[in-house]
Amino acid sequence: MTTTIPSVPRIEALDALRGFALGGIFAVNIAIMANPAGFAEGPVRSFEEIFLHNRFYVLFSFLFGYSLTLQFRSAERDGANATARTVRRLLALLAIGLLHTVFLFTGDVLFGYGLIGLALLALRGLGPRSALRLAGVLYGACLLLFVALTVARMTQSPADAAQTATDNAAALDAVRAGWGEAVAYRWSDWVGRLGPTVAFGTLNVLPLFLVGLAAGKVRLFEDPARYLPYLPGVQAIGFGLGLPLSILPVLLHIPHTEALGYVSGPLLAGAYGATFLRIIHARPVVSEVFAPAGRISATVYLSQSLIAALAFTGYGFAQAGRWSDGAVLAFAAAVFVLQLVVARWYTGRFRYGPVEWVLRVATYGGTARMREHARATVSGPA
Template identity: 55%
Template sequence: MNQPISPSVPRIAALDVLRGFALGGIFIVNVMVMSTPGGFSDGSAHSVVNAFFYDKFYVLFSFLFGYSLTMQFRSAERAQADPVPRTARRCLMLMAIGLLHIVFLFLGDVLFDYGVAGLVLLALSRLRPKTALIVASVPFTVVVIVNTALNVLHVNMNMGAPEQAKALAAMRSGWLDAASYRWDGFAGHVPFFLMFGLLNALPLFIVGMVAGKARLLEQPERYLPLLPRIQWIGFTIGIPICVLGAFTDWPLAGPAHLVAPLLSAAYAATILRLLHRHSAVQAIFAPAGKIAATNYIGQSLIAAIIFTGYGFALAGRLSDWTVLSIAVTIYAAQLAISAWYVRRHRYGPLEWVLRAATYGTLRPARTEQPELRSAATG
C-alpha cells in the first residue's frame, strides 16, 4: 500500500544555493581522474586544485546531506508516518544508483558511500547533539591520524605506471570493456568504498544532522552574525596550511585534512553572506542545487562522452588546464540549464526516482512548484 505523502515542505533557499555551489567544486576535483587515470600530474593545476578544492567541497556536500535527512524526518512527522523505512529506502536507492554510476560512468562515485553512511546515520539519529558530535569526532580523528602517518612515512597511494596504462586503455575502449574494468575495480575494493563512507562522509553527515535538528540554516538571524568570524578563522588558518601542503613537499598533510573543513566553512559563509546581499546568488545557484543528484550524474555522463570510449576518447590527451577549463564550462552550462529546467519541472529525473523510492509511490515530475523559502525571510 502506498504511504501518504506529506504536505509540501517549504524549500530552504540556503540549502539549494550551497548545494549548487558545491557541485562546481566537486566537479573540479572529480574531473582530474575523469580525464586521466591517477589524476593530474604534478604541476600548477594539480597544486591549485589540491589547495583550494580537494577535500573542501565534498565536506560541504556531505554536511548538507546530513542536514537534509532531518527534513526527511520532519516530512514524515507531518504525514504521521514512520521516517525509518522512508529513509532506509532512500539510502538503498542511493546505493543502487551509485553502483550503476560506478560501473557505467565513474569509479570515484560517492552516492554508494552516501547510501551506506546514511543507513548508519539513521541508526544514530536519536543521539543527543553533544553525544552525536563526540561520535563524529572519532572517525574524523582516525582519518587525520592515518593521513598524517601515511605522509610522514612517504607511503605512495598513487597508481603505478602499468596500472595507469591499463586504466587508460580501459577508459578509451568500448563501453563493455570499460564497464568490466570499473566493476572489477569496485568489487576488488569494496572495503575501501565502505571505509571512505564511514570514516570521511559519516562524521560530516552527523554534524549536518545536528545543525538540521537545530534548524540553523532556516534562521538567518542566528547564523548571519557568525559568518564573518567563520570567514576570518577559515581563511586565515585554512588557506596558509592548505597552500603549504599543496605547493610544497610538507609531509604533515594530516593538519591540512584537519583544517579543510575550516576552509569549506569559510566558503559556505561567503556564499551565505552574498546570498543575503544579492538576490542573483539564489537565481544562479539554487536551481542547480535543487536537482543536485541529476547534475552530479550529468557531470559524469558529459565527462564520459568527452574523455572515454563512449565518445571522443580524449583521456590523457589534454593538458590539465584545458581539462579544468572544460569543467568550468560544463558547470556554467549546468547552472543555466538547471535554471531553465526547474521553471518547468518540480523534480530532476534522479530526484524523481529517489522520491518514488522514499515514499513508495509516484508523482508527476512536472507539476506546480512548492513554496521556496527565501534567504531573507528564512
C-alpha cells in the first residue's frame, strides 16, 4: 500500500502572487547581476527606482510569512512536531542560500529568510493583532535607522565616493573572472555584509513576515469574498500615496531619499498585489500563467541566478558591465517569460521542482519513507 503525506491544499491566489513577485524581484536583481554598480543614472534606473525597487521583496516576504502558517497547519494535520519540521526546513534554506550567495549571487535572500524565519518561528504564538503591532514597531525602528543612515550619507566625502567607485570596479573584475576569483569575492562580500544583513532582516523583513503570519492566522486568502471588497481601497491608498513618494524624488533629482523607499515600498507593494488579485479573479487565465512559477518558486529564483551568472560572469560569457541598461532589463523580461512557459510545462508533469524536492526531504526529516515519497512525486507525473 502506498503511503501519502497529508497536506494543506494549495491556494491558487498565493501561488500566482508569488509567481508575479518573482518577475519583479528578477527585474531588480538583474541590475547588480549584470554590473555590481547597478544601473547608471538614466531612464532605466529612474524606472527601477519608481516602480520596482523595494516593492516585490515586500510581497515575497509577506507570502513567506503566510506560507509558514500553512506549514504549521499541515504538521498539525499530520500529528507531527511543527517546530521540528519548520526548523529543518529553515536550516535547509540557510544551507541553500549560503551556496547560492557564494557561487551565484551576492544578493541572495534565502539565507536571510532561513535565519529570520527562525525568529518568526519563535513568535508564531502571537495572535494576529499582536503580530501586527510588533511588525509596526520593528518597521518604525527600520525607518528611523534609514533616516540616520541618510543623514550620514549626506556628509559623504569625495574620498568616500571615489572608494565606492574603486570597490565597484574591483567587484566587476571579480565577477568577470573565473570560479576562484568570483567565489573569493562573493565570500568576502557576504562576510562583510552579514551583520548589516541580520540587522536589516530583523527590522525590515521580519515585520513583513509577521504581517503574513497575521494574515495566515485569519486565513485571509482562503475565501476571496473576504478580501476582494477591500482591494480597491488598498489600490487607492497604495497608488495615491506610494506613487507620489516614489516619483517626486526621482523627477526632482532629490538625493539621499532611501528612507522614503521604505515608506513607498509597502504602499506600492500592497497596491500591486491588490491589482494583481483583481486581475486574476476577473481573468483566471492570468493566474494559470503565473501560478506554476509560484509553485516552484525556489527553483525559479535560483535558476534566474544561474542564467544570469552564465550570461554575465566568468562562468559563462563574462558580459558583466558590457550591456546597456535597457538591454539588461529586456534580457530579464525575456528570461522570466521563458521561465513562466517552462514552469507551466514542468508543473503539468511533476509535483515538485528540484529545489522544492530538497526542501521537502529536509522538512520531513529525510526518512526513507519520505525520500521515497518525495522522489516519486518529483520524478513521476503529477
